[in-house]
Amino acid sequence: MTLGPQRSIYFSNRPARLGLEFFDQPPVSLAQAFLGQVLVRQLDDGTELRGRIVETEAYLGPEDEAAHSRGGRQTPRNRSMFMKPGTLYVYLIYGMYFCMNVSSQGDGACVLLRALEPLEGLETMRQLRSTYRRASTGRALKDRDLCSGPSKLCQALAIDKSFDQRDLTKDKAMWLEHGPPQPREPAVVAAARVGIGSAGEWAQKPLRFYIQGSPWVSVIDRAAERDAQV
Numbered sequence: 001m002t003l004g005p006q007r008s009i010y011f012s013n014r015p016a017r018l019g020l021e022f023f024d025q026p027p028v029s030l031a032q033a034f035l036g037q038v039l040v041r042q043l044d045d046g047t048e049l050r051g052r053i054v055e056t057e058a059y060l061g062p063e064d065e066a067a068h069s070r071g072g073r074q075t076p077r078n079r080s081m082f083m084k085p086g087t088l089y090v091y092l093i094y095g096m097y098f099c100m101n102v103s104s105q106g107d108g109a110c111v112l113l114r115a116l117e118p119l120e121g122l123e124t125m126r127q128l129r130s131t132y133r134r135a136s137t138g139r140a141l142k143d144r145d146l147c148s149g150p151s152k153l154c155q156a157l158a159i160d161k162s163f164d165q166r167d168l169t170k171d172k173a174m175w176l177e178h179g180p181p182q183p184r185e186p187a188v189v190a191a192a193r194v195g196i197g198s199a200g201e202w203a204q205k206p207l208r209f210y211i212q213g214s215p216w217v218s219v220i221d222r223a224a225e226r227d228a229q230v
Contacts, residue, residue: 017175023086023168027104030085031058031111031209034102035188036179039116041157042172047124049157051116051147052179055210055217057193059101061108066199069108080165081108088174090154090164097151100159102168114194114208116147117216118156119180125156149218187212189228191221 018037023030034053041049059067061081068078068091080089081103089101089110101110118125125146132155133141147153154160159174168176190206197203210217212225 017169017177019169020084020086022176023102023104025085025105027058027060027106027109027111028207030102030104031056031207032188034111034113035209035211036182036186038119038177038179039113039157040175040177041159042174043124043158047121049121049125050119050177051153051157052119053113053115054117054214055113055115055208057112057114058104058207058209059110059112060207061106064109064199065202066193066196067108067110072108074108078108081110083165084167086168088163088166088168088171090159090161092161093151098154098160099150100154100163112150113153114150115210115214115216115218116153116156117214118143118146122146128158129155131155144215148216152218186214187228189221189224191224194219 022033025033034056037053039051039053043049059069061067061069062072064070069081074082077091078089080087081101083103085104087103089103090098092098099112101112103110122143126141129141129146129152145152147156163174166174168174189210189212191208191210192204192206193208206224212228
């Protein structure tokens with residue numbers, strides 16, 4: 001199957017992309033502001049893939065022992081973290097998976113995009129994700145598994161290292177739009193970040209944010225949800 005053009009069924013007119021004023025805020029507030037907004041990826045053939053952001057993590061910069069910029073360290077790999085807000089920071093993990101972050105206000109601070117609710121182009125996302133799966137599985141990916149994790153969403157949107165240092169306020173292949181109206185304000189859970197057990201006390205800080213009840217969230221923290229209701 002080829003990746004043919006697919007047009008939006010959600011938007012009759014393309015909304016204006018979110019600009020620098022949106023990204024130019026501290027990482028914790030940006031991580032929460034991302035929730036509900038729509039990430040758009042335009043492929044080379046014009047296909048547009050859309051997903052509503054449902055989970056993020058904030059990385060606070062040099063003070064944050066879990067951040068790649070801890071101690072103020074700057075390297076060719078993490079240079080994007082020190083660039084203007086709205087700059088993509090894409091890096092490789094385990095030699096084969098990509099993760100995508102967006103720089104925020106503050107040197108070395110950024111927000112990791114952890115999960116999306118797929119809105120448009122789901123079959124294309126499924127095809128892109130399937131190229132990374134073992135053929136022996138033989139099972140089609142469920143919608144909820146398309147973008148439920150930082151590397152999964154990169155696969156589903158065809159994001160690789162070439163996106164590092166791109167500007168979300170100007171890039172032609174990736175941008176952020178206002179999310180569709182919701183009937184009520186979603187509840188947001190603050191929980192510990194995932195996979196940073198070696199970061200000492202920073203491993204338990206509630207710097208991961210997700211929309212409660214969303215089936216597309218990668219990791220549910222029941223204890224954090226109970227605490228939020230107290």
